Amino acid sequence: MKTLTRQFALATFAVALLATTGAYAASGSLDLNLGPDAVQFEANGELIQGVALGGGVLHSDYRGDATIYHAQLLGVQRNRDRDIGVGARWTQFDTDHGDGGGLGLGGYGYVFLPQMPDVSVGGYGFYTPSVVTSSDLDDGYEVGVRARYAFTPNVDGYVGLRQAAADFDNGRGNRTLDRGAQVGVRLSF
Template structure:
């Protein structure tokens, strides 16, 4: 538990630094979700209109101890119909199976339902290929789907499913590091 608190504290400090770097005038957000075996914290802020810088951490005890850090730079577009972002992400794996990191690509996309404008459905995915990895990591990915509900203009609650996995170039090979349902809250400002 103490390790988990340390990971969340580090992520919160990194997120705060990202938001300060992004500037007080830019849009930003904080996201926290919990699952049966995992906790995830993310922070992001627009550094200029349409470009968001963010980072986060997942700590999972799905099978063994795994912590996955990421930092990303995305092109984003938000309006009343959709919320999308596409770009690059550095992912760092610190697990009982192996350690390493790499540069990947991916994004997210959500559409708002015209009949229920407070509801949005969508998902995200990021893939790190073996050509741009270091350490024990051969390749890795994180994918998820979510259904979000806007309680207020600045607070969304959501439920979703997530899977994160990595292939290590050691005796452990391909391992699912986190899989399961999650419930979360996202604050926008």
Template sequence: MKTLTRQLALATLVGGALLVTTGAHAASSSLDLNLGPDAVQFEANGELAHGIALGGGVLHSDYRDDATIYHAQLLGVQRNRDRDVGVGARWTQYDTDYGNGGGLGLGGYGYVYLPQMPDVSVGGYGFYTPSVVTSSDLDDGYEVGIRARYSFTPNVDGYVGLRQSAADFDNDRGTRTLDRGAQVGVRLSF
């Protein structure tokens, strides 16, 4: 539990530093926290310039064994009344009982707002790290998820979703699911 507390404190510190760094130039920033039966995830994102977002986060899961997954990403983003879309690169670093390592991947997210219910959006995200750009024990990895979001206020979204994160390490055990399951979360935008 002390390790998890330290990791969340570090993620909060990194997220705060990220937002301070981008704050002078940011068109928008957000903090995101979600919980699942076996996992907790924290993310911070801020726009460096209009349409360019820098972000990072940490996911800690006890789904099967202990796994902590860090990421930093740079995305091109577009938000309007109809959709919220981002595409770009993500560095993912794995610290797990199965192996350790990191790599550069590609992916993004996309949500559409329902015309009949403009406060509701549905969509998902996915990032894949292929073996050609990995380090240490990591062969490849991915994280995918789907979410339904509701805007309680212009600055607060709540959501429910499903997530799966997996990685393949050099230890010949094959791809290991590091986190899978439902999540509930809140995102603050400013």
């Protein structure tokens, strides 16, 4: 029953996020990636040029059941040389090891290879320190690296590695919630 409730919450969050970003966004993206133990969905949209609002959900069975939700506000810039974003992210953890949320900082950065303009490489990272957390969460992070290929101007495919972890102050300590390879697709509109 707990898994069914989480799946319903995941679907509800994704639909609400998509409706919110779609209603206000001048441009945006939808991203879906899969790994051996995890699935992640994200939606992002520019509120105004250079400012993006988005969010997503990661569900992993890596070492126990973990669902990680996030909402973020980033300053973004994309040109033919680079694609970057920096800002704040609220992350909410719902895991077998503990629950809680917090406000963190981070961003992403990719560079396009001059000799292969359809290929970009880079990564992302977000960290939530203990000073701005709630409930059982002491601190947490998500980091990843990716190599992307633009199949069309609006469709990128990618492969990458991701790690998500959290430290819970309920006696369970630091837990890696997801780690491994991923393959994904991002649609831009």
